[in-house]
Amino acid sequence: MRIPGLLALAVxxxxxxxxxxxxxxxxxxxxxxxxxxxAPRGFTTVEQPLRLPRALVEATVRDVFAAWSDGRLREKLSxxxxxxxxxxxxxxxxxxxxxxxxxxxxxxxxxxGQFRGxxxxxxxxxxxxxxxxxxxxxxxxxxTNGFQRLEGTHEYIFTITARVKR
Amino acid sequence: xxxxxxxxxxxxxxxxxxxxxxxxxxxxGWAISGESTTRAEYYSISGNGNASSFPDxxxxxxxxxxxxxxxxxxxxxxxxxxxxxxxxxxDYRSAExxxxxxxxxxxxxxxxxxxPFRATAGDVFAFFSPLTIQRSLKGGLVELQPTxxxxxxxxxxxxxxxxxxxxxxxxxxxxxxxxxxxxxxxDGPSLALSGVMNWQEATSTASQATQATSSVAFEVPFxxxxxxxxxxxxxxxxxxxxxGLTGTRNDLGNYLSLRGRDGGNRLDYGxxxxxxxxxxxxxxxxxxxxxxxxxxxxxxxxDNGLRLRGRxxxxxxxxxxxxxxxxxxxxxxxxxxxxxxxxxxGTLDAFLRDAADENGTRDEWSxxxxxxxxxxxxxxxxxxxxxxxxxxEDETIxxxxxxxxxxLGASRQVQAAGWRGTVxxxxxxxxxxxxxxxxxxxxxxxxxxxxxxxxxxNGNWRLLYSNRRTPGVADNxxxxxxxxWGYTMGxxxxxADMAYSERQPGNAEDTHGFRVxxxxxxxxxxxxxxxxxxxxxxxxxxxxIDLRDLAPGRSLAQARQIVSFEAGEGVSFGGATVxxxxxxxDIDARQRLAVLGDGxxxxxxxxxxxxxxxxxxxxxxxxxxxxxxxxxxxxxxxxSSTARGxxxxxxxxxxxxxxFVRVDEWRTPDGVMRFGIPRRLDGTVRMELQHxxxxxxxxxxxxxxxxxx
Numbered sequence: 045m046r047i048p049g050l051l052a053l054a055v056x057x058x059x060x061x062x063x064x065x066x067x068x069x070x071x072x073x074x075x076x077x078x079x080x081x082x083a084p085r086g087f088t089t090v091e092q093p094l095r096l097p098r099a100l101v102e103a104t105v106r107d108v109f110a111a112w113s114d115g116r117l118r119e120k121l122s123x124x125x126x127x128x129x130x131x132x133x134x135x136x137x138x139x140x141x142x143x144x145x146x147x148x149x150x151x152x153x154x155x156x157g158q159f160r161g162x163x164x165x166x167x168x169x170x171x172x173x174x175x176x177x178x179x180x181x182x183x184x185x186x187x188t189n190g191f192q193r194l195e196g197t198h199e200y201i202f203t204i205t206a207r208v209k210r
Numbered sequence: 211x212x213x214x215x216x217x218x219x220x221x222x223x224x225x226x227x228x229x230x231x232x233x234x235x236x237x238x239g240w241a242i243s244g245e246s247t248t249r250a251e252y253y254s255i256s257g258n259g260n261a262s263s264f265p266d267x268x269x270x271x272x273x274x275x276x277x278x279x280x281x282x283x284x285x286x287x288x289x290x291x292x293x294x295x296x297x298x299x300x301d302y303r304s305a306e307x308x309x310x311x312x313x314x315x316x317x318x319x320x321x322x323x324x325x326p327f328r329a330t331a332g333d334v335f336a337f338f339s340p341l342t343i344q345r346s347l348k349g350g351l352v353e354l355q356p357t358x359x360x361x362x363x364x365x366x367x368x369x370x371x372x373x374x375x376x377x378x379x380x381x382x383x384x385x386x387x388x389x390x391x392x393x394x395x396x397d398g399p400s401l402a403l404s405g406v407m408n409w410q411e412a413t414s415t416a417s418q419a420t421q422a423t424s425s426v427a428f429e430v431p432f433x434x435x436x437x438x439x440x441x442x443x444x445x446x447x448x449x450x451x452x453x454g455l456t457g458t459r460n461d462l463g464n465y466l467s468l469r470g471r472d473g474g475n476r477l478d479y480g481x482x483x484x485x486x487x488x489x490x491x492x493x494x495x496x497x498x499x500x501x502x503x504x505x506x507x508x509x510x511x512x513d514n515g516l517r518l519r520g521r522x523x524x525x526x527x528x529x530x531x532x533x534x535x536x537x538x539x540x541x542x543x544x545x546x547x548x549x550x551x552x553x554x555x556g557t558l559d560a561f562l563r564d565a566a567d568e569n570g571t572r573d574e575w576s577x578x579x580x581x582x583x584x585x586x587x588x589x590x591x592x593x594x595x596x597x598x599x600x601x602x603e604d605e606t607i608x609x610x611x612x613x614x615x616x617x618l619g620a621s622r623q624v625q626a627a628g629w630r631g632t633v634x635x636x637x638x639x640x641x642x643x644x645x646x647x648x649x650x651x652x653x654x655x656x657x658x659x660x661x662x663x664x665x666x667x668n669g670n671w672r673l674l675y676s677n678r679r680t681p682g683v684a685d686n687x688x689x690x691x692x693x694x695w696g697y698t699m700g701x702x703x704x705x706a707d708m709a710y711s712e713r714q715p716g717n718a719e720d721t722h723g724f725r726v727x728x729x730x731x732x733x734x735x736x737x738x739x740x741x742x743x744x745x746x747x748x749x750x751x752x753x754x755i756d757l758r759d760l761a762p763g764r765s766l767a768q769a770r771q772i773v774s775f776e777a778g779e780g781v782s783f784g785g786a787t788v789x790x791x792x793x794x795x796d797i798d799a800r801q802r803l804a805v806l807g808d809g810x811x812x813x814x815x816x817x818x819x820x821x822x823x824x825x826x827x828x829x830x831x832x833x834x835x836x837x838x839x840x841x842x843x844x845x846x847x848x849x850s851s852t853a854r855g856x857x858x859x860x861x862x863x864x865x866x867x868x869x870f871v872r873v874d875e876w877r878t879p880d881g882v883m884r885f886g887i888p889r890r891l892d893g894t895v896r897m898e899l900q901h902x903x904x905x906x907x908x909x910x911x912x913x914x915x916x917x918x919x
Contacts, residue, residue, distance in 0.1 A: 069843060071444055072392060
C-alpha cells in the first residue's frame with residue numbers, strides 16, 4: 045500500500061527532550077529495554093510500518109512552529125506531555141514577544157511505532173509516532189543588540205494521525 | 211611459549227574475520243567488529259636496576275584479540291557477544307603466561323516478549339547503589355522489565371565471582387549474589403529495594419565471612435516556588451558473620467540529599483548527609499565505614515558562561531571511636547571564560563582544609579590555590595599558565611610546609627613538509643619549603659604531536675632537576691623521553707615506539723632504562739548481511755552539554771557551537787578545541803572538555819579531569835572513585851569494566867610496567883565512550899572520558915589525547 049496524498053487529520057506534539065543531565069541520583073536508574081508500543085484504544089499495531097512522506101512530516105513541523113510563534117503551542121501538546129502548562133508559561137515569560145522559530149532543515153525522521161484503526165475507528169486511519177530531528181533558528185529583534193538568530197538542533201516526537209488514500 | 215606460536219595466533223586472528231567476510235553463512239546475520247594487536251617489546255636496564263621504571267629486561271611479546279559480534283534479529287530482539295583474548299609472553303602485559311581469556315560477555319535483549327528482559331553472562335557489572343554493590347564480576351545478570359501502564363519496573367538478579375580473569379578460579383573466590391526491584395514513574399518518584407549477599411572463604415589473610423546488605427532507596431522530584439527540587443535517600447542494613455575476631459556485626463548506613471535548581475537553570479544547590487556505622491562494611495559497596503559526611507554546595511552561572519561554585523564539607527572519621535577526627539573544607543571554584551575579548555578561559559580553585567582529632571595527635575590545616583589559564587596569544591600560539599600554591603601547617607610539630615609551583619607552557623601549530631601538528635614547550639618551576647625538605651625544582655619539557663596523511667608521530671621530552679637545599683639531602687635529576695610513530699593503511703596499523711628514562715641521584719648510582727617496541731594491529735568490521743541496522747535518532751542539542759551528543763561523525767562546527775553556547779569560546783590546541791567547563795557538577799577538580807577534529811567532522815570528544823594530588827595514592831583513588839561514581843550515575847552500568855593493580859604513588863610508571871589499568875566502557879550508537887586513566891608520553895596522570903568510534907584493548911594504556919597537554 046502506498047500513502048501518497050495523505051490527509052493529515054490531527055497533529056499532536058510531544059516532548060522536545062527533557063532538561064540537560066544533572067549529576068543524577070546515586071542508586072540505579074531505569075534503563076528501558078526497547079519494546080513495541082502498546083496500541084491506543086481503537087487501533088492495532090502495524091507490524092510493517094508504512095513510510096510517512098517527508099513533506100507531511102515537514103508540514104507538521106512547520107505547523108507546530110507556527111503555533112509556538114503565535115502563542116498557540118498548548119493546543120499542540122499531548123495530554124501526556126509532562127508539565128505542559130509550565131512549559132507554556134515559561135515560554136511566555138522568557139521568549140521575546142516577536143520571537144519566531146524558523147525551520148532550517150529536517151535531519152532525520154525515525155518512525156517509533158505505527159497503528160491502524162480498527163473497524164470502529166476506520167481501517168484507513170493510520171496513527172504514527174515519529175521522532176524528528178530538526179535544525180531550527182529562533183529569531184527576534186533585541187532592543188539593544190538588534191536582530192538575533194539562535195540556531196539549534198532538537199529532537200521532537202510527534203503523533204501524526206492520517207487517512208490513507210486507497 | 212615460542213614466538214612461532216605467537217605468529218600462528220596472529221595469523222589465525224587475521225584470517226578468521228576475513229573468512230567470515232568472504233561469505234561464511236554461519237555468521238551472515240552478524241555484524242562483527244574488532245581488532246587484534248601483536249606487539250613485541252625489548253627492555254634494557256643499566257645501573258641501579260632497583261630504581262628503574264622498568265623492572266624486567268629482555269624480550270616481551272604478546273598478541274591480543276578484541277572482538278564484538280552483534281545480531282539484530284528484530285528492532286526489539288538483539289544479541290551481542292564480546293570477548294578479549296590474549297596470548298602472552300610479556301611480563302609487562304600480564305602476570306599470566308600463555309593463552310588467556312581476559313573478557314567474555316554475551317548479552318541478549320528481547321523487548322517484544324511477554325516480559326521484556328536483558329540477560330548477560332560472563333563479565334557483568336553489578337550496580338545497585340554505592341551502599342550495596344558497585345562491582346565488576348564474572349557471572350550472570352538478568353533484568354526483567356514487566357510492562358505496567360504508567361510505571362517503569364525493573365527487577366535485576368545477579369550472581370558472580372570477584373575475579374579478574376578467566377583462569378584457575380581459586381577455591382577462596384569472593385562470591386556475590388543479589389536482587390533488586392526498582393519501580394518509578396518517568397520524571398516522577400521512584401523506589402528501589404535491594405539485597406546483596408557475599409560469601410568469602412578463608413584465605414591466608416582473612417577468615418571465612420558471610421555478609422548480607424539490604425537497602426531501601428528513593429528519589430522524589432518536586433517543584434516549589436519556581437525551583438526544581440529532588441530529594442533522594444537510601445537506608446541500608448548490614449549484617450556480617452565472620453569466623454575470625456570480628457564475629458557477628460550489624461550496622462546501618464544512611465544517605466540523604468536535597469538538590470535543586472532555579473527555573474532559568476542559573477542557580478543550583480544541594481545538601482548531602484551521609485552516615486556509615488563502624489561495622490557497616492559491604493564488600494561490594496563503596497561506603498567508608500565509621501564516617502559521617504555533611505556537604506553543601508551552591509553554584510551560579512553567569513551570562514558569559516562563567517560558573518561560580520562554593521562548597522562546604524565536613525567529614526567525621528572514626529565516628530564511634532574515642533578519638534574522632536573532624537575534617538572541614540571550604541572552597542570556591544570559578545570555571546569558564548575569564549575574558550571573552552581575549553578568549554581567556556580557565557579554572558580557579560581555592561580552598562581551606564582543617565583536620566584535627568580529639569586527642570591532639572593530628573591537628574593540621576592547609577590553604578590551597580590552583581589556577582589554570584589558557585589563551586590564544588597569536589594565530590599560531592596558545593599560551594598556558596598553571597599556578598599552584600599550598601600552605602600546610604602541622605600544629606602538632608609544629609611545622610609549616612609551603613609549596614609554590616608555576617608551569618608556563620605554550621602550544622604552536624606547525625605545518626611543514628606535509629606534516630601538521632602541535633609543538634608544546636613548557637617550563638616547571640617549583641619551590642618547597644618546610645616539612646623537612648627545602649627544594650628548588652626546575653623542569654623544562656617539550657611535547658610534539660604530528661600527522662601526515664596516515665602517519666602519526668608523538669614525542670615528548672622532560673627533565674626535572676631538584677636542588678635540595680636541606681643539608682644532607684642529595685640533589686636529583688630525572689630525564690624521560692618517549693617517541694611513538696603509527697602508520698594506518700586501511701584496516702592495518704603499524705606502530706613503533708621507544709622510551710628512555712634516566713635517574714641521577716647525587717648520592718647513589720645512576721639508573722638508565724630503555725624500551726623499544728613494535729606493533730601491528732588489524733582492525734575489522736563486517737556489517738550484518740540483509741540490511742543495515744536502522745539508525746537511532748540523530749544526536750540532539752541538549753540544554754546542557756553531553757559527550758554522547760559530541761559524537762564522532764557529526765558536524766564539527768555544530769559540535770563546537772553546542773559547547774560554546776554553554777561554555778563560551780574555546781581555545782584551539784592543534785586538532786582540538788578545549789574549554790574549561792564543569793561537566794560533572796559534583797566534581798571540584800579542574801575539568802576540560804575537548805572536541806577533536808580539524809576538518810568538518812568530529813573525530814571524537816573528551817573530558818579531561820585533573821587529579822588534585824597523585825602523589826598520595828589514597829587521595830588519587832578517592833578522586834577517581836568520585837568521578838567514576840558521577841559517570842555511573844549519569845550513564846548507568848558500563849558495558850565492560852577492567853581494573854588491574856592498586857593505586858600507587860607513580861601511576862604513570864605502573865602503567866608503563868603494565869601493572870595498572872582502569873577502564874570502563876559504554877557502547878553508544880556512534881561508537882564507544884571510555885573512562886579511565888590513560889598513560890601519557892609526557893608523564894601527566896589524569897582521568898579521561900572519551901567518545902570515539904573505537905578503542906584498542908583496555909590493557910593498551912596509551913589512549914590519552916596526547917595533543918592536549
